Amino acid sequence: MFENAFNNIDRAMRNDEGLASELDYAEQTSWLLFLKYLDDFEAAQEDEAELEGREYQPILDPEYRWDVWAAPKRDDGEIDHQIAMTGQDLIDFVNGDLFPYLKTFSADADDPDTIEYKIGEIFNEIINRFRSGYSLREVIDIVDTLDFGSSKAKHELSDLYETRIKRMGNAGRNGGEYYTPRPLIRAMIKVVDPKIGETIYDGAAGSAGFLCEAFEYLRRPDLSAAEWDILQRKTFYGQEKKSLAYVLGVMNMILHGIEAPQIRHTNTLTENVMDIQQADRHDIVLANPPFGGGERKEVQQNFPIKSGETAYLFMQHFIRKLKAGGRGAVVIKNTFLSNTDNASVELRKELLTSCNLHTVLDCPGGTFQGAGVKTVVLFFEKGAPTRQVWYYQLDPGRSMGKTNALNDDDLAEFVALQPDKADSAKSWSVSVDDLDKATWDLSVRNPTAPEQAPLRATEQIIADILARDEETRQILEEIRGML
Numbered sequence: 001m002f003e004n005a006f007n008n009i010d011r012a013m014r015n016d017e018g019l020a021s022e023l024d025y026a027e028q029t030s031w032l033l034f035l036k037y038l039d040d041f042e043a044a045q046e047d048e049a050e051l052e053g054r055e056y057q058p059i060l061d062p063e064y065r066w067d068v069w070a071a072p073k074r075d076d077g078e079i080d081h082q083i084a085m086t087g088q089d090l091i092d093f094v095n096g097d098l099f100p101y102l103k104t105f106s107a108d109a110d111d112p113d114t115i116e117y118k119i120g121e122i123f124n125e126i127i128n129r130f131r132s133g134y135s136l137r138e139v140i141d142i143v144d145t146l147d148f149g150s151s152k153a154k155h156e157l158s159d160l161y162e163t164r165i166k167r168m169g170n171a172g173r174n175g176g177e178y179y180t181p182r183p184l185i186r187a188m189i190k191v192v193d194p195k196i197g198e199t200i201y202d203g204a205a206g207s208a209g210f211l212c213e214a215f216e217y218l219r220r221p222d223l224s225a226a227e228w229d230i231l232q233r234k235t236f237y238g239q240e241k242k243s244l245a246y247v248l249g250v251m252n253m254i255l256h257g258i259e260a261p262q263i264r265h266t267n268t269l270t271e272n273v274m275d276i277q278q279a280d281r282h283d284i285v286l287a288n289p290p291f292g293g294g295e296r297k298e299v300q301q302n303f304p305i306k307s308g309e310t311a312y313l314f315m316q317h318f319i320r321k322l323k324a325g326g327r328g329a330v331v332i333k334n335t336f337l338s339n340t341d342n343a344s345v346e347l348r349k350e351l352l353t354s355c356n357l358h359t360v361l362d363c364p365g366g367t368f369q370g371a372g373v374k375t376v377v378l379f380f381e382k383g384a385p386t387r388q389v390w391y392y393q394l395d396p397g398r399s400m401g402k403t404n405a406l407n408d409d410d411l412a413e414f415v416a417l418q419p420d421k422a423d424s425a426k427s428w429s430v431s432v433d434d435l436d437k438a439t440w441d442l443s444v445r446n447p448t449a450p451e452q453a454p455l456r457a458t459e460q461i462i463a464d465i466l467a468r469d470e471e472t473r474q475i476l477e478e479i480r481g482m483l
Contacts, residue, residue, distance in 0.1 A: 002146065002153075002156050002157055002160055003160060005142050005143075005145055005146060006029075006160050006164070008142050009025075009029060009139050009142050009143070010025060012135050012138040012139045012142070013025050013028065013029075013135065013139065015132070015135050016129075016130055016131055016132050016135035016136075017131055017132070018129045018130055018131035018132075019129055019130070022164075022167050022168040023168050023244065024129055025164070025168070026164050026165060026168045026244075026248060027126055027129070027244055027247065027248075028128075028129055028130065028139075029139075029143075029161075029164065030122075030126075030247050030248060030251045031122065031123070031126055031128075031247070032139060032140065032143045033143060033146070033157075033161075033251060033255075034122060034247075034250075034251055034254070035066055035070070036066055036070075036143050036144065036146060036148065037148045037251075037254055037255075038059070038060070038066070038115075038119070039065060039066035039067060040147070040148040041115075041148070041259070042058055042059060042060070042065070046058070059115065059116060059119070061101070064097075064098060064101055064102070066144075069085065069093060069098065070084075070140050070144065071084065071140065071141075071144040072084055079141060079144060084137070085133070085137075086133050086134060086137040087133040087134055087137075088133050089133065090133035090136055090137055091128070091130065091131070091132075091133040091136065094128050094130075094136070095128055099123050099127070099128060102119055102120065102122075102123035103120060103123045103124045104120065105117065105119040105120030105123075106119070106120025106121050106124060107120065108120070112264055113260060113262045114260060115259070115260045118250055118260065118261070121246065121250075121265050122246075122247050122250060125243035125244075125246060125247060125265065126243065126244070126247055151257060154255055154256070154257050155256075155257075157255050158212070158252070158255035158256045158257075161251065161252060161255050162182070162209075162212075162252070165179055165207045165209075165248060165252065166179050179206070179207065179209065180206070180209050180210070180288045180331065180368070181367060181368065181405065181406045182209065182213060183406045183407050183408045183410065183411055184331075184363070184367065184377070184406060184411065185209055185210055185213045185286070186213055186217075186408060186411075187361075187408075187411040187414060187415050188210075188286060188329040188377060188379075189210075189213055189214055189217050189286065189329075190217075190415050191329060191359065191379055191415065191418050192284055192286065192327045192328075192329050192379070194214055194217065194218060194283070194284050195218075196218060196223070196227050196230060196231060196235075197230060198235070198282075198283035198284055199234070199235060199236075199237060199282040199283050199284070200214050200235055200236055200237070200282065200283070200284045200285075200286060201237045201238065201282035201284065201285050201286075201321055202237075202238045202239075202285070202286055202287045203238070203239045203268040203285075203287060203289070203314060203317055203318065203321065204239075204240070204241075204268065204287050204288065204289040204290060204314055205238030205239060205240040205245070205246075205249045205263055206240060206245045206248075206249060206288070207245060207248040207249050207252050208238060208240075208248070208249035208250075208252045208253050208261070208263060209252070210286040210287065210288070211236045211238055211249075211253060211258075211261075211263075211286075212252055212253055212256045212258075214235075214236065214284075214286060215231070215235075215236060215253070215256055215257065215258060216256065218231055218235070219231065219257070232258060232259060232260075233260070233262075236253070236258060236261070236262060237262050237263075237282065238261075238262065238263040238264070239263065239264050239265075239266050239268045240263060240264075240265060240266075241265075241266065241267040241268065241269075243265070246263065246265045249261070249263050250263055267299075268314070268317060269295060269299050269302065269310070269313050269314070269317065270299060270302065271302060271317070272301075272302040273302060273303055273304070273316055273317055273320045274302075274304075276320045276321060278323070280321065281320075281321055281322060281323040281326070282321055282322065282323065282326060283322075283323055283326050283327070284322075284326060284327050284328070285318045285321060285322055285326070285327075285328040285329070285330065286328075286329055286330075287314065287318060287328075287329075287330050287331070288330070288331035289310065289311045289314035289315070289318075289330070289331075289332070290310050290311065290314075291309065291310060291311040291332070291333050291373070292309070292310060292311075293308075293309075293310035294308045294310075295308060295310055295313060299313070300313070303316045303317075304316070305343050305346045305347050305350065306343065307343035307347075309343065311332050311333065311336070312336075312343055312344070312347055314330075315330065315332065315347060315351070316347065316350070318330055319350065319351065319354060319355060319382065322355075322382040323382065324382055324383040325381065325382060325383050326381070326382045326383075327379075327380070327381050327382075328355070328378070328379070328380050328381075328382070329377060329378070329379050330377065330378050331375050331376075331377050332375065332376060332377075332378060333373050333374070333375055333376075334362065334363075334373075334374045334375060334376045334444065336348070336376070337360070337376060337441070337442040337443050337444065338441055338442070338443040340439060345438075345439055345440055348440040348441075348442060349440045351378070351380065351386075352385065352386040352432060352435075352440060353385050353386075354382070354383075354385070355380040355381060355382050355383070355384075355385075355386065356380060356381045356383075356384050356385065356386050356387070357378060357379070357380045357386045357389055357442075358379055358380065358381065358386070358388075358389065358390060358421070359377075359378075359379035359389070359390050359391075359392070359418060359421070360376050360377070360378060360379075360389055360390070360391045360392070360442065360444070361376060361377040361379070361392050361394060361414060362374075362376050362391060362392065362393045362394060362444045363375045363376060363377065363394050364394055364395060364396065364400055365400065366399060366400025366401050366404075367394075367400055367406055376444070385432075386432050387431070387432055388429050388430065388431050388432065389429065389430050389432070389442065390418075390421035390427065390428075390429045391427060391428055391429070391430065391444060391446070392414045392417065392418070392426055392427045393426045393427070393444065393446050394410065394411070394414060394426070395426060396410040413426070414427075425448050426446070428446060428447050428448065430442075
């Protein structure tokens with residue numbers, strides 16, 4: 001049922017000239033889903049208050065509630081299209097009344113982790129892109145059929161929403177930065193193995209894929225009420241700079257069952273890492289920070305190791321956001337392991353001396369669809385220096401791409417071997433004592449691989465060329481920044 005609803009939403013959106021791409025579809029679906037969710041949430045809160053004999057103060061004023069402006073009902077429960085707004089009247093109300101009202105919530109809310117604050121943040125960061133009130137009415141009618149009242153419904157909706165984010169990630173316009181392959185995220189979480197009571201942090205949250213998958217990993221039917229409250233309110237923390245990603249992340253977490261997501265809309269890198277206190281630290285970091293970017297000089301001043309490479313700044317942030325004994329799993333470009341510039345060498349040294357970098361997962365080209373760079377995943381623990389690094393070279397035995405995407409089975413051997421860090425044709429260990437201390441080079445060199453590498457596939461050649469082009473672009477940006 002829900003899949004048909006989403007397909008019908010897409011069809012209606014394609015008929016509106018204000019919506020041009022999967023990114024627009026995802027954004028506009030998000031604010032409508034959020035308001036429908038909010039209406040169902042308020043109805044449940046009202047019912048609970050009535051059962052307990054207490055008053056409930058609705059979050060929204062009456063005229064701005066979903067069942068008043070969007071879906072007024074007849075006695076038979078169907079939308080009363082005699083009084084429901086449509087056409088230009090609907091567009092004028094949404095743009096002139098609804099959005100301005102909802103924007104005020106963040107200014108009036110005391111706590112950024114409340115649902116009220118999230119309302120204000122979301123509607124300050126997006127606009128209504130529908131130009132036709134008839135298209136918008138058609139989509140509202142479909143969204144109104146979606147029920148957020150049961151965990152089963154939320155689960156199905158969350159799967160469909162994830163599919164939408166994935167499609168958006170493949171659609172260009174930098175959409176790929178919002179989507180990390182879920183099989184890779186699940187493998188990272190299995191290795192880190194979070195527990196109830198530990199806090200999990202992603203300072204580059206994007207669409208909150210890491211936090212949502214960690215929630216799925218931790219939720220169990222036998223959780224006590226106290227454990228469930230910890231999972232809901234005291235476990236998941238995120239920050240996201242970009243407006244659309246922030247909206248997607250909040251909605252994604254809500255659909256997965258987290259009622260008031262603690263994602264903050266802020267640029268993580270504007271925080272001076274030397275100001276991070278113990279109370280700000282977390283047990284686990286899971287992240288795929290953006291690379292490139294060329295952060296401004298004033299932002300770089302917040303870090304002891306200056307770099308225009310955004311991912312390097314995030315790595316310094318993540319190391320300092322971990323508690324002693326905390327565990328991290330972070331995706332980064334594989335060139336981080338071998339680059340000879342000062343920032344790369346210093347950052348590798350800091351990681352190896354302040355953390356136990358126990359595992360490097362080498363991902364094949366094509367793991368990230370639409371991205372022409374090879375990546376690795378760094379698994380580390382804060383507090384003790386590295387003695388030995390275990391490498392695993394992921395090789396699914398096929399060229400990766402949209403039709404041959406990474407799956408959970410591809411990572412099963414890695415997850416199985418990781419606890420004992422066993423050697424195999426794809427895995428080996430390197431002692432830190434054997435590293436060149438002038439460069440701290442951590443390059444992936446499989447000792448069991450044949451001396452002469454086989455001919456590269458066309459896809460890999462293209463990926464390598466794109467990666468070199470990207471590195472050249474970043475170097476030129478850094479040079480311009482120094483001029």
